Amino acid sequence: MGIVVKKVDLTWLDRTYLWPIAKGLSITLTHFLKQLITPTKKRRTVQYPDMKRPVLDGYRGLHELKRHDDNSVKCVACYMCAEACPARCITIEAEDIGDLNIHQGLIEKRPVVFQIDLLRCIFCGMCQEACPKDAIWLRKNYELSCKSRAEMRLGKFDLMNTYAVEDRKSRVNRDPNNPTFFKQ
């Protein structure tokens, strides 16, 4: 059995069409006036490049390679992140920085090459989970656009500088000669 649709009975006032039209006009007019007196910041439209919505906690945006106070990279080139990465976008090449001993804080390696291909990255945050040194963070920058594929492949120092301006830190373009953290 089909559904019986109840027919709407129009009153004589509705049959003139003029009264419903007047009602409709009043609705649009109230919307018009309300929107007119609403200040821009309270309107529903977020005018994107000028205004931005707050990014929620737990958002996974562009990566940052964390650094020590002396600008040396925290990463110890353990390959945990590269292994954890489901998209296989992390490329690491390790380098010896001395023998394993207590004076160096048990650190003997650091990355020479640490590359993330953002075009492959799925921003799952597995690298951040896997990292034993808290050296890689996924933070809140989501404005990732560039003009070529090559630019989307960030190297070690690019990744260390991704949030330098926001955190008011200096830009790094080389490893410090005598890492002081060895003497911790």
Next chain:
Amino acid sequence: MSDTFVFFGINIPIIPVAWLLAKILAVFGGVMSLAAVLTWAERKGAAIIQDRIGPNRAKIIGNFRLFGIFHLMADGLKLFFKEDLVPQHVSKTLFWVAPLLAFVPAMMGFAIIPFGQSFSWNGYTFHLSVIDPGNGMGMLYPMAIAALAVYGIFTASWASNNKYSMLSGMRGTAHMVSYEIGLSLAVIAIFLQAGAYDPHEIIQAQSGLWNVFAQPLGFIVFFICAFAETNRLPFDFAEGESEIVAGFLTEFSGMKLGLLWLSEYIHMITVSALIVTLYFGGWSIPFVANPGPILSIVAFGIKLLFFCWVFIWVRWTLPRFRYDQLMFLGWKVMLPIGFANLILCAWLIYRSVA
């Protein structure tokens, strides 16, 4: 300085001719710029009615945006510099003529409208309408010109040589011709009331009571038929994205499209001016006997802008009619009501005279 100069053996009075030229320039420029502003007002008004922001990105000189009003300059520039594409299959001559045929009648209708009170200076009388009163045509002239607007749409659709455009032209023509009857019937009642064709005299006759209060029925008929005449929602049958692409506009591009668009807005202005003149006392201000030229122009402008806004407001409120509903409304509702209004009006006048 003599009052006349000889041009090819004809004595031409300087001041009236200069005044006529000034009026033509003022009306043409005024209506054109108002039409351009209306394109912006439509976009912005639509946005604000729908709780959006609307155009506000175009800017000149640094960060000077002014509610996006520069979009109309950007739009105009864009239309001028776009490729003027003429498809292979169109009728070349008519394709060129069609935008003009749409544009010129829309523009001409405004010529008869008095947009301010006449004044005298130095022995001359200056009338603030392009065509002076006492020309014998009066309000019949804009009616006749409005009828010509059909040719613009139909020529455009015929020249396009395209099924959708053709359908749009047929639909547009059918509904414009049907609604013209209702429009004319409402205007005849005004003629009866005022006892004259001339807009100046019609405005004089409304000095006691605006016609909208004297003939509310006629006003409703005229108002609804005016919407149909301008081809705007809820009667925009010449266009329709879901059925006939862009209708008669489909094959047009560049400034040809711009002219066809502009003519719709100029129609809106002309019809608003007609409504103001016929039903809202033209340039007159309530309870002011002699407002003088400046105040009367301001009053006319305010009324005109209000009705232009009503056109935009209604467009973004109402959905379209179905085609059979449109024909039903035109022939079975507007026509009888128009006749009823005419007969009622005639009877009332007969009663008051007898």
